[in-house]
Amino acid sequence: MNQVVLYIIAAMILGILLLPITVETRSEEGSVFIGEGPTWIELSVEGLSKLTYETLVIYFEPSSERLAEETAQAAHQALQLASDTLGIAPAPLSLALFPRENFGDISVLSFKIEKGIWPLFITHSWQNLQDSDLDFQDGLYWTIPHEAIEGVIAPLFYHDWRHGWPSRWIGDGLSAYAGYVVTKEYTSKVANMRLYDYKQKITRLLEKGKVKYDLVRDFVGSDELQLAGYGVALAFWLGIAQRYGEKTIREFWNRVSSFSKKWCIALGLICFGGINAREAARILSELTGEDIWTKLQNMNLREVLQTLEAAAGGLNP
Numbered sequence: 001m002n003q004v005v006l007y008i009i010a011a012m013i014l015g016i017l018l019l020p021i022t023v024e025t026r027s028e029e030g031s032v033f034i035g036e037g038p039t040w041i042e043l044s045v046e047g048l049s050k051l052t053y054e055t056l057v058i059y060f061e062p063s064s065e066r067l068a069e070e071t072a073q074a075a076h077q078a079l080q081l082a083s084d085t086l087g088i089a090p091a092p093l094s095l096a097l098f099p100r101e102n103f104g105d106i107s108v109l110s111f112k113i114e115k116g117i118w119p120l121f122i123t124h125s126w127q128n129l130q131d132s133d134l135d136f137q138d139g140l141y142w143t144i145p146h147e148a149i150e151g152v153i154a155p156l157f158y159h160d161w162r163h164g165w166p167s168r169w170i171g172d173g174l175s176a177y178a179g180y181v182v183t184k185e186y187t188s189k190v191a192n193m194r195l196y197d198y199k200q201k202i203t204r205l206l207e208k209g210k211v212k213y214d215l216v217r218d219f220v221g222s223d224e225l226q227l228a229g230y231g232v233a234l235a236f237w238l239g240i241a242q243r244y245g246e247k248t249i250r251e252f253w254n255r256v257s258s259f260s261k262k263w264c265i266a267l268g269l270i271c272f273g274g275i276n277a278r279e280a281a282r283i284l285s286e287l288t289g290e291d292i293w294t295k296l297q298n299m300n301l302r303e304v305l306q307t308l309e310a311a312a313g314g315l316n317p
C-alpha cells in the first residue's frame with residue numbers, strides 16, 4: 001500500500017469523525033469595515049442598541065430609534081413582498097445604522113462585512129424614513145432583499161465554486177429580481193437607478209464587441225464582465241416572468257428547494273445530495289419548454305438591453 005492510499009484512508013477516517021461540517025454561524029456581535037483597504041476603518045456594533053423584528057435584527061444609536069423602527073418595518077414589508085413573489089422565505093439578517101458623521105469626511109467607497117451585519121449609512125439629521133437619501137433606500141429596498149434571498153439560495157447551490165460558480169444566475173439572478181420587484185413597488189427611483197447602472201455596464205461590453213454573454217461562465221471574478229452579469233441575470237428572470245408568469249419562478253424554487261443540501265465527508269472526497277446549476281436548468285426547461293441550459297450560455301446582450309429598458313420604461317422616474 002503506497003503513501004497516497006494511506007493518506008486517503010487516514011483522511012476518510014478523520015473526515016468521518018469530524019464531519020458533517022456545519023456551514024453557517026451567526027453571532028450577535030460584529031463589525032463593518034469601511035474605506036478602500038488596506039486601511040479599513042472599523043465600525044463596531046458594540047454599544048449600540050439592538051432591535052429584533054421578525055427575521056431582522058437592527059443595531060442603532062439610541063438617538064436613531066424612530067428611524068430604526070421604521071427601517072425594521074419597511075425592511076420586513078420589503079422581504080414579505082420578495083418572499084410572496086418568489087416563494088422563497090428570506091434568511092434572517094442583521095443590519096446596523098451607522099451615522100456618517102461618526103467617520104468624518106471619509107466616503108464609503110466600499111465596505112467589508114464580518115459576521116453578516118449589513119451597514120446602512122444614515123445622518124443624525126434624519127428623523128424618519130422620509131428624510132433618507134437614495135443611497136439609503138437602495139440599501140433598504142434593493143440590497144437587503146437581495147442578501148436575504150441569496151442567503152437562502154447560497155447554501156443549496158454555491159458549493160459549485162470550483163467550477164466558477166455556474167449557479168450565480170440563480171443566486172444573484174433571483175436576488176436581483178427580488179430587488180427589482182421591491183424597488184418597483186416602494187421606490188421606483190432606485191429601480192431606475194439600478195437598471196440604468198446595469199444598462200451602462202452592458203453597453204460597455206457591447207461597445208467592446210461582446211454580443212453574447214454566458215451566464216454559466218462569464219459571471220465570475222471581479223472585473224467588468226462579471227459585474228455586467230447582474231443585469232444579464234436580472235434580464236433572464238424578467239424574461240421568464242414575462243413569458244410564463246411569476247408562478248413559474250415559484251414553482252421552480254419549490255422544485256429545486258426540495259433537494260437536500262450537498263454535504264460531504266472525508267475532506268470532501270465523498271459527497272451526498274445537493275443540486276447543481278445544470279440540474280436546476282433542466283427543471284426550468286421542464287416548466288417552460290425552453291432549452292434553458294443553452295439559453296443561459298447564449299444571452300444576447302442587445303436583447304438584454306431591450307429587456308432592461310422595457311423594465312425601466314414601465315416605471316415613473
Ligand SMILES: [Zn+2]
Nearest residue numbers: 146150172175
Ligand atoms: Zn449577491
